[in-house]
Amino acid sequence: MKVDRTELTWWERLYLPTLLNGFKVTLRHFFSWKRSGVYGDKQKGYAAKTTMQYPEEKWDVPTGYRGAPYLVKDADTKTKCVSCQLCEFVCPPRAIRITPPGDSGVVDREGAEKMPKEFEIDMLRCIYCGFCQEVCPEEAIFLLEDYAITGENREELIYDMEKLLALGGADKRAYDHHVQDGVGEGIKKWETKTREAGEQAKFH
Amino acid sequence: MFATITELFAAPWVMTLLKVVAVFAVVMPMVAYSVVAERRISAWIQDRVGPNRVGIPFTNIKLLGLGQPLADGLKSFVKEDFTPAHVRKVFYWMAPAVAMVPSFVVLAVLPFGSMLGKQKMVIADLDVGILFTFGIVSLGVYGVVLAGYASNSKYPFLGGIRSSAQMISYEIAMGMAVVPVFMLVGDLNLGAVIDYQASGAWLVFKQPLAFAIFLIAIFAETNRLPFDLPESETELVAGYNTEYSSMRFALFFMGEYAAMIAGSALMVVLFFGGWTLPFGDFFNTPAQSSIGKGLVHIGVFIAKIAMFLGLMIWIRWMLPRFRYDQLMNIGWKRFLPASLANIILTAIVLWVLHS
Numbered sequence: 198m199k200v201d202r203t204e205l206t207w208w209e210r211l212y213l214p215t216l217l218n219g220f221k222v223t224l225r226h227f228f229s230w231k232r233s234g235v236y237g238d239k240q241k242g243y244a245a246k247t248t249m250q251y252p253e254e255k256w257d258v259p260t261g262y263r264g265a266p267y268l269v270k271d272a273d274t275k276t277k278c279v280s281c282q283l284c285e286f287v288c289p290p291r292a293i294r295i296t297p298p299g300d301s302g303v304v305d306r307e308g309a310e311k312m313p314k315e316f317e318i319d320m321l322r323c324i325y326c327g328f329c330q331e332v333c334p335e336e337a338i339f340l341l342e343d344y345a346i347t348g349e350n351r352e353e354l355i356y357d358m359e360k361l362l363a364l365g366g367a368d369k370r371a372y373d374h375h376v377q378d379g380v381g382e383g384i385k386k387w388e389t390k391t392r393e394a395g396e397q398a399k400f401h
Numbered sequence: 402m403f404a405t406i407t408e409l410f411a412a413p414w415v416m417t418l419l420k421v422v423a424v425f426a427v428v429m430p431m432v433a434y435s436v437v438a439e440r441r442i443s444a445w446i447q448d449r450v451g452p453n454r455v456g457i458p459f460t461n462i463k464l465l466g467l468g469q470p471l472a473d474g475l476k477s478f479v480k481e482d483f484t485p486a487h488v489r490k491v492f493y494w495m496a497p498a499v500a501m502v503p504s505f506v507v508l509a510v511l512p513f514g515s516m517l518g519k520q521k522m523v524i525a526d527l528d529v530g531i532l533f534t535f536g537i538v539s540l541g542v543y544g545v546v547l548a549g550y551a552s553n554s555k556y557p558f559l560g561g562i563r564s565s566a567q568m569i570s571y572e573i574a575m576g577m578a579v580v581p582v583f584m585l586v587g588d589l590n591l592g593a594v595i596d597y598q599a600s601g602a603w604l605v606f607k608q609p610l611a612f613a614i615f616l617i618a619i620f621a622e623t624n625r626l627p628f629d630l631p632e633s634e635t636e637l638v639a640g641y642n643t644e645y646s647s648m649r650f651a652l653f654f655m656g657e658y659a660a661m662i663a664g665s666a667l668m669v670v671l672f673f674g675g676w677t678l679p680f681g682d683f684f685n686t687p688a689q690s691s692i693g694k695g696l697v698h699i700g701v702f703i704a705k706i707a708m709f710l711g712l713m714i715w716i717r718w719m720l721p722r723f724r725y726d727q728l729m730n731i732g733w734k735r736f737l738p739a740s741l742a743n744i745i746l747t748a749i750v751l752w753v754l755h756s
Contacts, residue, residue, distance in 0.1 A: 223715065223718060226448055247449060248444075248448075248449045250453075
């Protein structure tokens with residue numbers, strides 16, 4: 198295909214009109230303290246360019262975001278994890294290490310046979326795949342909203358059970374974060390799975 | 402050797418040394434801060450924020466990011482200075498210095514103020530100032546060409562080749578453009594150019610065409626954006642400095658900005674009246690005894706340079722790069738004839754006026 202080029206007039210070929218246009222456009226953007234503002238719209242009163250000034254401003258973590266995996270507690274602030282070690286086995290980078298309780302039999306809630314003696318996640322190994330959350334039958338581990346995991350050395354980034362529980366908090370937070378498909382109160386994995394299976398049957 | 406302090410300061414080389422140190426002490430921070438200005442202005446033009454974090458070290462005072470040069474400098478020093486195995490080492494090591502030195506040497510002949518005490522505010526008051534300037538400015542290309550050659554790699558090589566062709570063609574247009582200025586002034590001394598403008602109108606009003614060509618040629622000489630073909634990062638990775646890292650790269654970078662400052666200073670001296678301002682005697686007569694007046698003159702000169710630096714930065718983020726044949730076309734087919742015509746025109750006008 199032949200594209201016909203527009204004949205430029207003498208005035209246009211002087212570059213001057215484009216030059217002036219360039220000055221105009223750049224000046225407009227130079228002084229656009231408030232008008233542009235992808236993030237400025239969200240936060241009123243903040244005169245923003247498109248840049249998000251990170252540590253001071255943070256983006257809204259979307260629902261279902263897979264951040265760092267933490268352990269959550271139940272409504273009575275008891276440990277939900279029952280040390281079944283499914284997450285440990287499913288973890289692709291082997292970031293999780295669970296020390297089972299052995300014969301000690303210490304549990305802090307009713308209905309649980311055992312709880313882990315130690316539960317460690319190496320945040321440097323974790324790839325945030327969410328398999329642990331998916332596999333957990335007790336809904337005890339969730340990928341929450343934290344995405345900026347930093348530390349000064351490698352040891353510091355191996356989170357132990359105490360830290361994971363503290364960071365995970367009561368499981369309300371996990372539910373809030375993972376509200377999906379009209380299942381507002383609790384995820385109730387088993388129900389979701391049953392429903393999904395039913396839907397699949399209908400499909401065939 | 403010297404009996405008294407007075408005797409020491411009477412020696413001409415001492416004052417020259419002091420002036421050299423003073424010029425360095427002013428120009429180096431100017432280089433550093435024009436880099437910051439470049440980054441901030443580019444950011445604002447592109448609706449970004451730019452570096453606004455670094456302030457006074459070890460405090461939380463941010464100062465609008467004015468501490469950035471410290472961080473940049475420290476980074477350049479601390480980074481690994483990597484010399485690739487395939488380079489021609491001697492030339493590779495030499496090139497950054499060769500690129501940087503000419504821009505500073507040019508500053509030697511530029512009158513940056515009127516008088517301070519009994520001293521003329523110019524390091525070397527050469528009678529052939531402009532010839533010296535052009536001679537040195539044209540050396541700047543060797544650093545780039547040498548870097549391109551020494552890197553022994555295709556992109557830097559292309560950058561160096563482009564640079565040599567571009568610089569040489571624009572050098573001619575630039576030299577031709579200022580000829581009418583000296584026809585009017587009748588002296589090659591840059592101080593005389595300023596004196597001429599102090600007593601009359603600035604030369605930009607008498608020689609607008611010469612100024613336009615000179616301005617654009619300066620852009621080409623300093624590898625600034627409409628003509629940054631030696632570097633052209635979208636085509637040649639980073640052109641001549643592709644293989645350079647850490648402080649060597651920083652030297653190229655500083656050389657570029659020092660060349661901008663030298664070019665701006667040259668424009669100010671030749672076309673914008675140097676340290677003079679057209680507001681009465683205070684700004685137009687040399688400061689004989691008053692130190693304050695002398696300092697104001699220096700301040701005026703620096704302010705004018707800063708304006709030109711701002712313009713150069715602004716243009717960089719406004720115009721896209723020229724294609725190579727367009728660049729050559731403009732240089733040889735437009736500017737060279739235009740500047741020659743300007744010379745002839747000026748000659749005719751002068752001949753008519755004086756006969």
